[in-house]
Amino acid sequence: GENVEQHPSTLSVQEGDSAVIKCTYSDSASNYFPWYKQELGKGPQLIIDIRSNVGEKKDQRIAVTLNKTAKHFSLHITETQPEDSAVYFCAASMSSWGKFQFGAGTQVVVTP
């Protein structure tokens, strides 16, 4: 089955700096790659996603890139703010049935 590895497990950045989280996946049949943000005591919330027919997608300060050949995708957060502090999960999926394989998560801490 699909296996998703996520790095780093923790990331501390100064406010205003950029943050990058990287994920690799194993199954070339995966075609949908969402990123979820989880704040303390809450459920994960979708922040951005990318499909396998696209190499890059951007939404304001966040962007995701996908390299299908290398089977890896990354989340980029620019001009980080304290409210970006959270746990971020990458995931991979081959269907729309809610069957996601999640990475282990990255704890991002933005210090003022």
Added chain:
Amino acid sequence: NAGVTQTPKFQVLKTGQSMTLQCAQDMNHEYMSWYRQDPGMGLRLIHYSVGAGITDQGEVPNGYNVSRSTTEDFPLRLLSAAPSQTSVYFCASIRDTEAFFGQGTRLTVV
């Protein structure tokens, strides 16, 4: 529009006890899933459903049962709780490819 509602938020069980975690959604989504979240392991799929009356196993189904009698509800049953089932459980309702998660149930089995 409440989205996905999970109850209870917290629960402590003794080993061997059974209980049902409730999940309800008001978005009329066909697809629903249950995940468990453990430190350093992300979220792992327990069971999922593609519609009323249809369920299937995910990655870690042992010790859990589900049923889907209505579109709105997708309860998760622990048959005989074990300490290894101590975790945070999330229910999700899926529209197209986007998953909408509930607030979670923190379960401790002692």
